[in-house]
Amino acid sequence: MGTMKKYILISNDDGINAPGIAALAAAIETIADVVIVAPEKQQSAVGHAITMNDPLRVQKIFHGEKFYGYAVNGTPADCVKIAIRTLLERKPDLVISGINHGSNTAISVIYSGTVSAATEGTILGIPSMAVSLTTFAPEADFSYAAKVAVHMAHLILEKGLPKGTLLNVNVPAVPEAEIAGVLVTKQGKSIWNDEFESRRDPNNREYFWLKGDLLELDTSEDIDQGAILRNKVSVTPIQYDLTDYKFLDKLREWDVSGV
Amino acid sequence: MGTMKKYILISNDDGINAPGIAALAAAIETIADVVIVAPEKQQSAVGHAITMNDPLRVQKIFHGEKFYGYAVNGTPADCVKIAIRTLLERKPDLVISGINHGSNTAISVIYSGTVSAATEGTILGIPSMAVSLTTFAPEADFSYAAKVAVHMAHLILEKGLPKGTLLNVNVPAVPEAEIAGVLVTKQGKSIWNDEFESRRDPNNREYFWLKGDLLELDTSEDIDQGAILRNKVSVTPIQYDLTDYKFLDKLREWDVSGV
Numbered sequence: 171m172g173t174m175k176k177y178i179l180i181s182n183d184d185g186i187n188a189p190g191i192a193a194l195a196a197a198i199e200t201i202a203d204v205v206i207v208a209p210e211k212q213q214s215a216v217g218h219a220i221t222m223n224d225p226l227r228v229q230k231i232f233h234g235e236k237f238y239g240y241a242v243n244g245t246p247a248d249c250v251k252i253a254i255r256t257l258l259e260r261k262p263d264l265v266i267s268g269i270n271h272g273s274n275t276a277i278s279v280i281y282s283g284t285v286s287a288a289t290e291g292t293i294l295g296i297p298s299m300a301v302s303l304t305t306f307a308p309e310a311d312f313s314y315a316a317k318v319a320v321h322m323a324h325l326i327l328e329k330g331l332p333k334g335t336l337l338n339v340n341v342p343a344v345p346e347a348e349i350a351g352v353l354v355t356k357q358g359k360s361i362w363n364d365e366f367e368s369r370r371d372p373n374n375r376e377y378f379w380l381k382g383d384l385l386e387l388d389t390s391e392d393i394d395q396g397a398i399l400r401n402k403v404s405v406t407p408i409q410y411d412l413t414d415y416k417f418l419d420k421l422r423e424w425d426v427s428g429v
Numbered sequence: 430m431g432t433m434k435k436y437i438l439i440s441n442d443d444g445i446n447a448p449g450i451a452a453l454a455a456a457i458e459t460i461a462d463v464v465i466v467a468p469e470k471q472q473s474a475v476g477h478a479i480t481m482n483d484p485l486r487v488q489k490i491f492h493g494e495k496f497y498g499y500a501v502n503g504t505p506a507d508c509v510k511i512a513i514r515t516l517l518e519r520k521p522d523l524v525i526s527g528i529n530h531g532s533n534t535a536i537s538v539i540y541s542g543t544v545s546a547a548t549e550g551t552i553l554g555i556p557s558m559a560v561s562l563t564t565f566a567p568e569a570d571f572s573y574a575a576k577v578a579v580h581m582a583h584l585i586l587e588k589g590l591p592k593g594t595l596l597n598v599n600v601p602a603v604p605e606a607e608i609a610g611v612l613v614t615k616q617g618k619s620i621w622n623d624e625f626e627s628r629r630d631p632n633n634r635e636y637f638w639l640k641g642d643l644l645e646l647d648t649s650e651d652i653d654q655g656a657i658l659r660n661k662v663s664v665t666p667i668q669y670d671l672t673d674y675k676f677l678d679k680l681r682e683w684d685v686s687g688v
Contacts (some may be wrong), residue, residue, distance in 0.1 A: 217476030218539045225636040226625070247476070247540075252637060253478070256625045277552060280477045280669050281506075293536060293620055321688035329683060332620075335673045337680075353685040356672040359593075361552055366485070366515045378511060405685050407676040410539050412667035413615040414594045415593040421596075421666050424588060427611040429580035429662070 176202035176327060179253055179291070182270060183246045183283025186231055186239055190269035190303065193312035195239075197320050198266065198389075205262070206239025207253035209246060209283075214272075218286040219245045226252060246287035254294045264323055265291030269300035269315045273340050275394035276358035276384060279408065281397050288336045289406040289410055298336040304398050305343030311343040314349065315341040318403055334411065340394055340404040352403040358393035360384050435461035435586060438512055438521040438550070441529060442472040442505045442542025445490055445498055449528035449562065452571035454498075456579050457525065464521070465498025466512035468505060468542075473531075477545040478504045484513060505546035513553045523582055524550030527560035528574045532599050534563075534653035535617035538667065544597055548669055551595040556585050558595060562604030563657050573608065574600040577662055593670065599653055599663040611662040617652035619643050635645060 178198050183193045198204050206227065221244045229241045231398035240257055242249045252393045267287035275284040291298030299322055303315045318341050326337070331342060338357075342349065364382030371377055389396045397404035437457050445467035457463050469488065473537045480503045488500045499516055501508045509524060526546035533541040543559045550557030558581055562574045577600050585596070597616075601608065623641030630636055648655045656663035 212482070215479045215481045215505075217478040217545065219476040219478050220474045220540055220639065222474045222639055223471070225628070225638055227634075227636050245476075248639075251623060251627050251639070255623060256627075256637065277669070279671055280548070281479055286476065289539070309528075311612055318688050322685070325683050325685070332673070335676050352688060354677060354681045354685060356674075356677070357670055359670075364510065364514060366511055368515075369484070375486075377486050377651075378515065379484055380479065380481055380507075380510070403685075403688070405680065407672035407673040407680050408678075409673040410536070410671065411537055411616055411618075412669065414591070414666040414668040415615075417591055417594050417666040417668075418613060418615070419550075421664065422613045424584050424613075426581070426584070426613060426664050427578050429611060 176263045178202040180206045181208045181249045181287040184271050185209050185212045186241045190271050190312050193316045194269045197316035207249045210241035213283045215281045215370045216245050216283040221248050239336050246283040247290040250287045250290040265296050269312050270302035272301040272306050273304035276360035292336040297331045299341045303341050314346040335409050338406045338408050342398050342401045344401050344418040347422045350401040353397040355394045355397050355404045358395040360387045430590045437461040437523045439465045440467050440508045440546040440667050444468050444471045445500045449530050449571050452575045453528045456575035458585045466508045467592035472542045474540045475504045475542040479506050505542040506549040509546045509549040524555050524557040528571050529561035531565050532563035533561040535619035547595045556590045562600050573605040594668050597665040597667050601657050601660045603660050609660040612656040614653045614656050614663045614665050617654040619646045
């Protein structure tokens with residue numbers, strides 16, 4: 171008996187029919203048993219939403235006669251939660267979310283369904299990683315990002331991750347020959363320069379579309395967005411204790427008890 | 430000319446018709462001009478979701494003939510974003526989200542729509558605070574929590590908050606006479622002991638309901654949940670740079686570039 175084959179849960183926020191999750195699953199299948207549990211529909215920018223007020227349905231998806239994965243009528247976090255709590259026969263060794271079609275850097279990390287699936291894996295005690303390709307182009311090539319995912323999966327399985335920590339990986343959308351390396355980075359501070367475009371429906375009622383760009387407030391090489399701009403893969407360790415430890419002592423000097 | 434009256438934006442995740450936001454607005458109106466921009470429907474556990482793929486509608490809500498606030502067909506973060514970017518005549522001095530009907534402590538902070546509204550205010554450069562009352566009881570009394578909100582609003586307006594930092598306030602659901610003080614705390618590590626209850630619909634198709642309790646992994650007094658258990662108001666400073674700074678150097682020793 172050798173060591174048991176590794177078992178890896180794959181999810182995403184682009185939905186089970188997205189090409190990015192297919193590229194990821196095909197690459198990861200070369201090193202582990204894979205199970206896909208993903209949203210039935212695209213779920214971008216859902217943040218760390220979970221479904222509490224509606225029932226969840228789980229549907230088995232086949233490609234031809236071959237079982238492909240489970241589609242859930244919920245969010246990425248729902249998918250990972252119901253997979254680990256209910257659907258899977260055993261605890262996975264790793265959760266990978268992706269490959270997202272679009273970057274998840276800077277402030278976008280907190281809006282990201284892709285990251286939230288990996289965060290949910292971490293919350294449930296499984297080493298986890300989110301992988302994104304930094305383009306929205308419809309004909310995106312996920313092959314190099316899938317190689318990165320396999321390499322990082324090997325590293326995580328070998329070395330483990332600290333309790334409560336996951337990796338957020340962003341891969342530049344350039345040909346593999348132009349990739350200039352891999353960097354460990356911090357989450358950037360860039361925010362969205364968003365605005366709401368006012369339109370009128372055919373009944374002359376106003377509605378709004380959100381639009382905007384990521385403002386490049388900081389492009390130094392040691393942050394996620396800065397690495398991507400230099401054609402380097404960005405690997406950011408993230409966690410979900412939001413406490414501002416630096417401000418705790420100062421806040422304790424406030425008269426908070428004067429209510 | 431005295432100083433200009435302060436202008437405070439109020440939102441929540443329980444929806445514009447919830448009693449908690451009404452109690453908050455009534456209390457805050459004694460110290461500032463108030464504008465309410467809140468979801469038209471209850472939005473619990475939506476995390477930091479924003480609406481990118483659907484149009485937003487904004488509806489003016491009247492109580493009798495008096496304008497009450499704007500209802501948005503979106504998430505708490507959408508409400509704060511569209512308020513500050515589009516609806517309000519000037520930048521508010523403060524954003525307050527709440528009063529939430531139920532606690533937002535420990536791991537729940539990352540699922541919380543209440544907190545995400547305040548986070549969005551912080552992202553947009555406005556000092557912000559989330560306020561929650563730690564009960565789901567339908568006949569909850571929000572009056573003491575509203576007093577806490579007013580006191581904390583005064584303090585924030587006087588002292589300011591660091592860029593990128595907001596306050597997450599949880600108020601024990603006990604009579605005011607039993608409140609044992611106010612504590613500055615850290616976000617706790619408790620997670621949900623969740624499970625999915627399998628049921629059958631009238632057509633015998635399976636569906637799942639999420640249920641569960643917050644596991645009390647740590648109840649020391651300096652964490653949010655620990656303060657609440659001692660009938661103390663919990664005030665946690667939080668931020669949204671998720672970088673795990675402690676793990677950065679260790680991760681830099683990994684062979685991340687070996688792909």
